[in-house]
Amino acid sequence: xxxxxxxxxxxxxxxxxxxxxxxxxxxxxxxxxxxxxxxxxxxxxxxxxxxxxxxxxxxxxxxxxxxxxxxxxxxxxxxxxxxxxxxxxxxxxxxxxxxxxxxxxxxxxxxxxxxxxxxxxxxxxxxxxxxxxxxxxxxxxxxxxxxxxxxxxxxxxxxxxxxxxxxxxxxxxxxxxxxxxxxxxxxxxxxxxxxxxxxxxxxxxxxxxxxxxxxxxxxxxxxxxxxxxxxxxxxxxxxxxxxxxxxxxxxxxxxxxxxxxxxxxxxxxxxxxxxxxxxxxxxxxxxxxxxxxxxxxxxxxxxxxxxxxxxxxx
Amino acid sequence: xxxxxxxxxxxxxxxxxxxxxxxxxxxxxxxxxxxxxxxxxxxxxxxxxxxxxxxxxxxxxxxxxxxxxxxxxxxxxxxxxxxxxxxxxxxxxxxxxxxxxxxxxxxxxxxxxxxxxxxxxxxxxxxxxxxxxxxxxxxxxxxxxxxxxxxxxxxxxxxxxxxxxxxxxxxxxxxxxxxxxxxxxxxxxxxxxxxxxxxxxxxxxxxxxxxxxxxxxxxxxxxxxxxxxxxxxxxxxxxxxxxxxxxxxxxxxxxxxxxxxxxxxxxxxxxxxxxxxxxxxxxxxxxxxxxxxxxxxxxxxxxxxxxxxxxxxxxxxxxxxxxxxxxxxxxxxxxxxxxxxxxxxxxxxxxxxxxxxxxxxxxxxxxxxxxxxxxxxxxxxxxxxxxxxxxxxxxxxxxxxxxxxxxxxxxxxxxxxxxxxxxxxxxxxxxxxxxxxxxxxxxxxxxxxxxxxxxxxxxxxxxxxxxxxxxx
Numbered sequence: 001x002x003x004x005x006x007x008x009x010x011x012x013x014x015x016x017x018x019x020x021x022x023x024x025x026x027x028x029x030x031x032x033x034x035x036x037x038x039x040x041x042x043x044x045x046x047x048x049x050x051x052x053x054x055x056x057x058x059x060x061x062x063x064x065x066x067x068x069x070x071x072x073x074x075x076x077x078x079x080x081x082x083x084x085x086x087x088x089x090x091x092x093x094x095x096x097x098x099x100x101x102x103x104x105x106x107x108x109x110x111x112x113x114x115x116x117x118x119x120x121x122x123x124x125x126x127x128x129x130x131x132x133x134x135x136x137x138x139x140x141x142x143x144x145x146x147x148x149x150x151x152x153x154x155x156x157x158x159x160x161x162x163x164x165x166x167x168x169x170x171x172x173x174x175x176x177x178x179x180x181x182x183x184x185x186x187x188x189x190x191x192x193x194x195x196x197x198x199x200x201x202x203x204x205x206x207x208x209x210x211x212x213x214x215x216x217x218x219x220x221x222x223x224x225x226x227x228x229x230x231x232x233x234x235x236x237x238x239x240x241x242x243x244x245x246x247x248x249x250x251x252x253x254x255x256x257x258x259x260x261x262x263x264x265x266x267x268x269x270x271x272x273x274x275x276x277x278x279x280x281x282x283x284x285x286x287x288x289x290x291x292x293x294x295x296x297x298x299x300x301x302x303x304x305x306x307x308x309x310x311x312x313x314x
Numbered sequence: 315x316x317x318x319x320x321x322x323x324x325x326x327x328x329x330x331x332x333x334x335x336x337x338x339x340x341x342x343x344x345x346x347x348x349x350x351x352x353x354x355x356x357x358x359x360x361x362x363x364x365x366x367x368x369x370x371x372x373x374x375x376x377x378x379x380x381x382x383x384x385x386x387x388x389x390x391x392x393x394x395x396x397x398x399x400x401x402x403x404x405x406x407x408x409x410x411x412x413x414x415x416x417x418x419x420x421x422x423x424x425x426x427x428x429x430x431x432x433x434x435x436x437x438x439x440x441x442x443x444x445x446x447x448x449x450x451x452x453x454x455x456x457x458x459x460x461x462x463x464x465x466x467x468x469x470x471x472x473x474x475x476x477x478x479x480x481x482x483x484x485x486x487x488x489x490x491x492x493x494x495x496x497x498x499x500x501x502x503x504x505x506x507x508x509x510x511x512x513x514x515x516x517x518x519x520x521x522x523x524x525x526x527x528x529x530x531x532x533x534x535x536x537x538x539x540x541x542x543x544x545x546x547x548x549x550x551x552x553x554x555x556x557x558x559x560x561x562x563x564x565x566x567x568x569x570x571x572x573x574x575x576x577x578x579x580x581x582x583x584x585x586x587x588x589x590x591x592x593x594x595x596x597x598x599x600x601x602x603x604x605x606x607x608x609x610x611x612x613x614x615x616x617x618x619x620x621x622x623x624x625x626x627x628x629x630x631x632x633x634x635x636x637x638x639x640x641x642x643x644x645x646x647x648x649x650x651x652x653x654x655x656x657x658x659x660x661x662x663x664x665x666x667x668x669x670x671x672x673x674x675x676x677x678x679x680x681x682x683x684x685x686x687x688x689x690x691x692x693x694x695x696x697x698x699x700x701x702x703x704x705x706x707x708x709x710x711x712x713x714x715x716x717x718x719x720x721x722x723x724x725x726x727x728x729x730x731x732x733x734x735x736x737x738x739x740x741x742x743x744x745x746x747x748x749x750x751x752x753x754x755x756x757x758x759x760x761x762x763x764x765x766x767x768x769x770x771x772x773x774x775x776x777x778x779x780x781x782x783x784x785x786x
Binding site for chain 2: 001002003004005006094097098099100101102105108109112113116157161255257258309310
């Protein structure tokens with residue numbers, strides 16, 4: 001397959017997944033803001049969302065203060081923000097447009113249809129339907145495009161580049177959500193437990209569709225260590241780091257070329273580290289340090305994939 | 315301007331419905347107008363969702379528009395089509411022989427049938443093609459010949475498009491749309507199917523691979539996603555199951571063309587290019603082209619890759635060469651042309667120019683190298699001031715223009731704001747030349763949606779219709 005085609009497929013998938021993850025991150029904050037909490041806590045949560053995406057600077061260039069409305073506007077509609085949901089859906093669509101012949105017509109129509117709806121979606125409509133319903137819509141469209149991808153695309157390299165894009169992006173986002181929420185919800189020295197905690201942690205779990213999963217897997221109280229374990233190490237949890245890396249690794253094995261051996265090895269090493277890792281060890285060494293290192297390696301993997309497959313080889 | 319005495323596709327002079335439209339007219343009379351409106355809205359929504367759009371130059375980058383689709387089909391009876399098809403085959407065959415000739419022995423020029431300077435000094439004549447042998451001696455592999463009907467219903471060829479003719483995707487999509495909107499109509503008529511066009515195209519492209527290549531790799535080459543016909547490029551590549559490449563995806567090494575893939579370089583044997591000659595190879599043509607592939611001309615001249623349509627084909631569809639096509643048919647085939655040419659005045663000739671200047675108000679004056687309905691004067695529709703302005707341009711550069719009588723293009727009932735009313739149409743059938751000359755029964759019918767307008771170009775407010783060729 002053409003390197004440029006692979007590149008577009010990979011980024012189409014990444015942007016669609018990113019739109020979904022941003023909706024998830026915003027949704028968890030939005031849900032928390034409906035619960036009894038202090039203004040300080042709420043503001044802190046919105047600031048953290050910007051920090052997750054490394055967008056604090058860009059935000060402050062455009063808005064005076066961090067409020068729920070401002071952050072939502074910036075992260076949903078803002079044309080100047082390359083990570084706004086609007087820009088992500090447009091980027092997904094533009095990448096799809098560039099390779100529409102490689103996509104099934106269903107997948108193209110789904111991606112194009114999502115963008116057309118977003119393009120026409122106004123701030124007034126957003127006020128009408130409400131944030132919760134909007135985030136559901138974004139997630140639904142992302143589910144739909146993934147379902148259409150798996151349900152209609154030939155199982156060839158095109159699909160594999162799409163899958164690698166999806167899971168690398170998801171890995172990145174899961175690590176970021178966990179890291180930031182962990183820091184906020186569990187400041188050093190604070191004791192675990194209590195009602196507020198329960199809601200906060202369950203909201204975090206819900207943001208990665210893991211609340212029911214948690215109940216099923218642990219059948220016990222929600223504890224921060226278990227939440228971290230679920231999000232990092234449980235390979236049967238579809239949004240965990242372990243799962244994402246397993247998918248990236250297995251897809252990389254199928255598209256291997258003459259120069260991709262080292263990339264494949266690094267992906268395999270990372271996958272094994274997550275598969276055999278123990279949450280006690282991670283917590284002892286510091287979760288933040290661990291996730292930061294993880295993020296670096298995921299990013300390094302993305303760069304290597306671009307070098308090996310996407311950037312033209314001649 | 316109102317054109318009188320035009321041929322109405324659906325009804326005769328007495329207002330009676332023509333036999334091949336009878337069943338459709340019945341069906342239409344039972345169809346409430348709201349229902350038609352609703353169907354049209356449905357069609358628009360579907361075209362948008364499918365992204366069947368064309369990009370518009372000069373507006374915001376990335377602006378995409380729909381080409382309006384009219385839901386009333388244009389119907390062509392079997393016998394009419396047979397004549398038309400025979401005429402198109404004849405014409406394209408002669409055009410291919412002509413292109414080969416002018417890049418080799420130039421018999422037609424030596425015989426004086428066509429003035430040599432008309433060909434050799436033409437901007438579309440590519441000296442680099444002299445003496446180059448191409449696979450199967452085919453140059454115009456894909457021709458989109460524009461055909462119109464005049465007053466009495468006779469067909470005229472208006473233009474032979476031999477460079478990168480577009481529109482075939484709309485032919486295919488329009489049929490799909492009609493079958494989706496009005497499935498039951500198709501049980502009333504035996505409409506010849508068009509959907510095997512991509513297969514025919516792929517077979518043709520494979521058949522013109524360089525000698526010695528048994529399993530050729532075919533690609534479609536596009537200028538990119540912002541080209542106005544990008545939808546079609548992607549569509550054809552997808553329908554044929556081949557790669558859609560841009561110039562940047564290919565490179566030339568040792569006179570062989572390769573594309574960059576995730577598995578390393580892969581050889582390319584046949585390029586169906588939708589990029590003009592000028593942009594194809596920055597080493598040979600325009601140096602500023604970023605759409606092309608450096609060195610591709612060398613590979614082509616060496617016979618290591620096939621480019622369709624051939625480099626230098628454009629000279630044969632030039633408006634200054636058009637008047638000679640009937641002569642070409644006689645010269646190469648020894649046959650009388652089946653299809654008429656529109657009588658054409660060549661303004662570079664003194665007598666012709668004098669006549670044209672005297673009759674500007676009646677004529678259509680076109681730029682020799684123009685396309686897309688720009689740079690032309692439609693005399694009967696122009697104001698006095700417009701005619702006078704044009705007269706000055708014409709007097710300054712007569713060699714750049716030709717003129718033709720204003721043809722009373724036939725009209726077909728069309729669903730417009732005011733209801734169902736006749737609108738002028740043309741037809742672009744697509745002729746494929748490889749091992750043999752083939753064409754799909756059908757083509758793209760373009761319709762001038764504005765009342766009285768004769769300009770069918772999509773860039774100038776034209777729409778399209780599904781074209782039904784009936785089976786015998």
